[in-house]
Amino acid sequence: MSKARQDLKRNIKENPYLLSGAIITGIMVLVIIIGIFWTPYDPTAMNSADKLQGMSLRHPMGTDNMGRDVLSRVMYGSRITLLIAIGTVAIGSVVGTIIGALTGYFGGMFDEVTMRIIDALFAFPSILLALVIVSVFGTGWIQLLISLGIAFVPSYARIVRGEVLRCRNMDYVENARLQGVSNLRMIFVHILPNIKGVMASSIMIGFNNAVLAEAGLSYLGVGSQPPYASLGKMLSDAQQYMFTTPSYVLCPGIVIVLMVLGFAFLGEGISRWK
Amino acid sequence: MMRKSFRKVSVSFLLIVLSTLTIALSGCSSDKAGDDSSKITIGIPQDIDSLDPHYATGAGTKEVLFNVFEGLVKPDENGNLNPAVASEYTISEDNKTYTFKLRDGIKFHDGNAVTVEDIKYSLERNMGVDGSEPLISSFSKIESVNIVDDKTVDVVLNEEDSEFLTQLTVAIIPASNTDPATNCIGTGPYKYVSSSPQENFVVTRFDDYWGDKAYIKDVTFKIESNSDAVVMDLKGGSIDMYARITSTQVSQLDDQFEIYEGTMNLVQAMYINNAEKPFDDVRVRQALCYAINPQEIMDYVSDGAGTEIGSAMFPSFTKYFMPELNDTYNTDTAKAKELLAEAGYPDGFEFTITVPSNYTQHVDTAQVISEELKAIGVTANIQEVEWNTWLSDVYSDRKYQATVVGVDASTLSASSLLARYASDAGRNFVNFNSPAYDEAYANAQSTSDDAAKTGYYKECEKILSEEAASVYIQDLPEFVALNKKYTGYVFYPLYVQDISKIKLADQ
Numbered sequence: 065m066s067k068a069r070q071d072l073k074r075n076i077k078e079n080p081y082l083l084s085g086a087i088i089t090g091i092m093v094l095v096i097i098i099g100i101f102w103t104p105y106d107p108t109a110m111n112s113a114d115k116l117q118g119m120s121l122r123h124p125m126g127t128d129n130m131g132r133d134v135l136s137r138v139m140y141g142s143r144i145t146l147l148i149a150i151g152t153v154a155i156g157s158v159v160g161t162i163i164g165a166l167t168g169y170f171g172g173m174f175d176e177v178t179m180r181i182i183d184a185l186f187a188f189p190s191i192l193l194a195l196v197i198v199s200v201f202g203t204g205w206i207q208l209l210i211s212l213g214i215a216f217v218p219s220y221a222r223i224v225r226g227e228v229l230r231c232r233n234m235d236y237v238e239n240a241r242l243q244g245v246s247n248l249r250m251i252f253v254h255i256l257p258n259i260k261g262v263m264a265s266s267i268m269i270g271f272n273n274a275v276l277a278e279a280g281l282s283y284l285g286v287g288s289q290p291p292y293a294s295l296g297k298m299l300s301d302a303q304q305y306m307f308t309t310p311s312y313v314l315c316p317g318i319v320i321v322l323m324v325l326g327f328a329f330l331g332e333g334i335s336r337w338k
Numbered sequence: 339m340m341r342k343s344f345r346k347v348s349v350s351f352l353l354i355v356l357s358t359l360t361i362a363l364s365g366c367s368s369d370k371a372g373d374d375s376s377k378i379t380i381g382i383p384q385d386i387d388s389l390d391p392h393y394a395t396g397a398g399t400k401e402v403l404f405n406v407f408e409g410l411v412k413p414d415e416n417g418n419l420n421p422a423v424a425s426e427y428t429i430s431e432d433n434k435t436y437t438f439k440l441r442d443g444i445k446f447h448d449g450n451a452v453t454v455e456d457i458k459y460s461l462e463r464n465m466g467v468d469g470s471e472p473l474i475s476s477f478s479k480i481e482s483v484n485i486v487d488d489k490t491v492d493v494v495l496n497e498e499d500s501e502f503l504t505q506l507t508v509a510i511i512p513a514s515n516t517d518p519a520t521n522c523i524g525t526g527p528y529k530y531v532s533s534s535p536q537e538n539f540v541v542t543r544f545d546d547y548w549g550d551k552a553y554i555k556d557v558t559f560k561i562e563s564n565s566d567a568v569v570m571d572l573k574g575g576s577i578d579m580y581a582r583i584t585s586t587q588v589s590q591l592d593d594q595f596e597i598y599e600g601t602m603n604l605v606q607a608m609y610i611n612n613a614e615k616p617f618d619d620v621r622v623r624q625a626l627c628y629a630i631n632p633q634e635i636m637d638y639v640s641d642g643a644g645t646e647i648g649s650a651m652f653p654s655f656t657k658y659f660m661p662e663l664n665d666t667y668n669t670d671t672a673k674a675k676e677l678l679a680e681a682g683y684p685d686g687f688e689f690t691i692t693v694p695s696n697y698t699q700h701v702d703t704a705q706v707i708s709e710e711l712k713a714i715g716v717t718a719n720i721q722e723v724e725w726n727t728w729l730s731d732v733y734s735d736r737k738y739q740a741t742v743v744g745v746d747a748s749t750l751s752a753s754s755l756l757a758r759y760a761s762d763a764g765r766n767f768v769n770f771n772s773p774a775y776d777e778a779y780a781n782a783q784s785t786s787d788d789a790a791k792t793g794y795y796k797e798c799e800k801i802l803s804e805e806a807a808s809v810y811i812q813d814l815p816e817f818v819a820l821n822k823k824y825t826g827y828v829f830y831p832l833y834v835q836d837i838s839k840i841k842l843a844d845q
Contacts, residue, residue, distance in 0.1 A: 110709050112637045129586065130638055130705060195724075290720045291705045303566040307590055 075337065082333025088326030096146060099139030107136040108291040116309040126311035128302070134315050137298060142319060144294040145275055148208065152274040155213025157267050160220025165251045168228030179225070182218045190215035194281050212277055216270055223266050227259040261335040268331040272324045295320050376842055377556035378824060381568060381577040383696050384725045385561050386539050389522040391509035392464055392473050395729060397746040397833045402539060402559050404834040407509035407524035410438050410457065413750055417831045419503055423452060423510045423525055433500045433786045436493040444548045446512050447529035454491050458483045459513035461493065475757060475764055476505050500786040504751035527552040527838035536561055553841035565698045578821040581835055584699060585641045588817050595819045600829040602816040604744030605650050605755060608691065608707055608809040613769035614739050621681040623806035627667035628674035629714045630707055632811045639702045643815035649799035650755050652813040654831040658752040658795050663803045674714045686715025689739040692732055695722035699814060700742045707742070733767050744814060746833035752795040753783070759807060770807045
C-alpha cells in the first residue's frame with residue numbers, strides 16, 4: 065500500500081464527519097438521480113380515493129391532499145431544492161466572499177462605501193427584492209437564482225470582511241508582505257485559505273436558509289409552480305394538514321433535514337481535512 | 339388649640355371626600371370602558387386595492403367597504419333592497435324616472451350632513467360626466483341626475499329599465515372630499531380609522547349612524563396573505579373570524595369556533611381568454627368543457643361540497659339559475675379529443691393557467707384541471723401570481739391565456755353577472771364576443787316586463803354555456819369560522835361581510 069493511500073485511509077478514519085457527510089449526501093444524490101429516470105408513481109397523478117393517507121406499503125410516505133404519492137413528489141422535489149440551494153449559495157458566497165475580502169483587506173473609503181451599500185441591501189426584505197426582480201425580468205429559474213443569490217450576498221460579505229480584518233495584521237501576513245507578495249495573491253492565496261472553517265460553516269447555514277427562502281418565494285409566483293413542488297413548497301402546503309396527516313409534513317421535512325445535515329457534515333469534514 | 343383641632347378635622351374630612359370621589363368616579367369610568375372596548379379582528383385574504391369605493395375592483399375589497407359605504411339603497415341578507423341614504427323612493431310608470439327622498443338627519447363620518455349635491459356628485463362620478471368612460475357601464479343609461487329640491491333627487495334614464503334600482507347601491511361620498519383615494523368618508527355603520535398596506539384595515543363604530551348601530555366598536559381587518567397560517571391564527575387568537583375557510587381547515591378547528599355554512603355566491607370557472615389562440619375556436623373551448631369534470635374538482639378541493647354550475651349564474655339567484663345547463667357538457671374524453679382534432683389540434687396543445695396564489699381553492703382547482711386535461715393531450719402549466727399582479731395582468735390588461743377565479747355579483751340583478759360578457763363591456767376580461775349574446779343581453783336591458791326580462795337573461799346564460807365562454811365549475815361552499823365569543827354572523831346573497839350584525843356572545 066502506497067503512502068498516499070495510507071494517508072487517505074487514516075484521514076478518513078480520524079474524520080468521521082467527512083465519511084458520514086459523504087454517505088448521507090451520496091444517498092440523497094442517488095435518490096435524486098433515480099428520480100430522474102423512475103418514480104414509484106407519477107408525481108402529479110391524483111387519486112381521489114387515496115387522499116391524505118398515512119404511511120403504508122403502497123405509499124411509503126403516504127399521500128397528499130390530492131391523493132398524490134408523497135415519495136414520488138419528494139424524489140422530484142429534492143431535485144428542485146438541491147439545484148436551487150446549490151445555485152443560490154454559489155452565487156451568494158462567491159460574490160459575497162470577493163466583496164468581503166476586498167473591502168476587509170483594503171479598508172478605507174472603498175470599504176465604507178461598499179459596506180454601506182451592503183447594509184442597505186440587508187435592510188431590504190428579500191421578498192421585496194424578489195418582487196422587484198420578478199416584475200423587471202419576469203418569472204423563471206434564472207430570476208429566482210439571481211434574486212435569492214443577491215439576497216444572500218450581504219451575510220457572506222460581512223462574515224468574510226470580519227475574518228479578513230482579523231487576519232490582516234497577523235504575523236504570517238506581515239511575513240508574506242515582506243517577501244513582496246502582491247495584494248491579490250495575499251488575499252486569495254494567503255488569507256482566504258486560513259478562514260475556510262468559518263466560510264464552510266456559513267455556507268452550510270446559507271444552504272439551509274436557501275431551502276426555506278425558496279419555499280417562501282414560490283408564493284409570489286417565482287420558484288416551483290404547481291403541480292410540481294420543491295421540498296420547501298411541499299412543507300408549506302402540508303402545514304394545514306399537520307395534525308390530520310403528520311406523514312405529509314414529516315416526510316419532506318425529514319428529507320430537508322437529511323439534506324442539510326449531509327452538507328453540514330461534509331462542510332465540517334472539509335474544514336477539518338488535513 | 340381649638341383652631342388646630344379644627345384644622346385637623348377639616349383636613350381629614352377633605353381626605354375622606356376626595357377618596358370617596360375617587361372611588362366613585364373610577365367606578366363610573368370602568369363601567370363605560372366595559373361597554374366601549376368591544377373589538378374583533380377579522381382575517382381577510384387580500385389587501386384593500388383602493389379606499390375609493392368607486393374605483394375598488396376586488397371582490398375582497400368591496401366586501402370590506404360594504405361596512406363603510408352605503409348607496410341610496412342597500413341590500414339586506416334576504417336579497418331585498420332597502421332605502422339607505424334615501425329614506426324612500428318612487429319609480430315612474432315608464433320606468434325611466436327614479437325619485438329619491440334624502441333621509442332626514444343622515445350624516446357622513448366627518449360629521450357633515452349628506453346633501454342632495456353629494457348624491458348628484460357621487461352618481462355623476464360613476465357616469466363619467468366629464469366625457470370619460472363610465473366607471474359602471476350601466477350608468478351610461480343615466481341621462482341626468484336632477485336636484486328637485488334640497489330633499490329630493492331625480493335620476494332620469496334615457497331608456498326604460500325596471501331594475502335599475504339594483505345599480506343604485508353605489509356608494510354616496512361627500513362632494514367636498516378632494517381625495518377619496520386616501521380620505522375614506524362614507525355613511526355606513528363603521529367609519530374608517532387607518533390602513534396599512536399588506537397589514538390591516540381598521541374601522542370603528544360610527545355613533546351617528548342613521549340605522550341600527552353596530553354592536554362591536556373596534557374592528558380590524560387583518561390581511562392574511564398566507565392562507566396556510568389561517569388555522570394557526572384562529573387558534574392562537576390573533577384573528578377572531580375568517581370567512582371562506584376550506585373544509586380541511588374546518589376539520590382542524592376545535593369547538594372554540596362556531597362554523598357557519600353557506601355558499602360563496604361566486605361563479606368559479608376556468609376563465610379563458612377567448613381572443614387568444616387556440617381559444618378563439620369554439621371547438622377548443624368546448625373540448626375543455628368536455629374534459630373537465632366539476633364534480634371531481636369538488637371532490638378534491640372541498641371534499642365534495644359545492645354546487646355545480648353550467649353558466650355564469652349561481653344558485654342563490656333562484657330566479658335566474660338554470661340547473662339544466664350543468665348537463666350541456668358531461669365529461670366525455672372521446673368527444674373532447676374529437677373536437678380538438680376537428681379544430682386542428684389532434685395532439686393537443688400547451689397553455690398556462692394564471693392563478694392568484696392567495697386563494698388556495700383556486701390554485702388547487704387549477705391543479706386538478708391540469709391533471710384532467712392530460713387525458714386529452716393538453717398540457718396546462720400553472721403560474722401562481724400575487725393578487726395585485728393578477729388584477730393588473732389578467733383582469734385589467736387581459737394578458738393571459740386562462741385563469742381560475744371566482745366572479746361575484748355586485749348587485750342583486752342578473753345583469754351584474756352577465757353584463758361582462760357583452761362584447762363591448764369594460765369588464766369583459768374573457769374577451770367573449772358573440773352577436774347573439776349581445777342581442778339577447780340588449781333585449782333583456784330594454785324590456786321592462788319582468789318575465790320577458792328573465793327569459794332573455796336565461797337565453798344569455800344558455801348562449802354562454804353553448805359557446806363555452808369559459809369552463810364553468812361551481813359555486814364554492816363557504817364556511818365561516820367565528821370565535822364563540824361572538825355571534826350573529828349572517829350570509830348575504832352578495833359577496834359582502836356585514837360586521838355590524840356581529841355581537842359579543844354575552845351582549
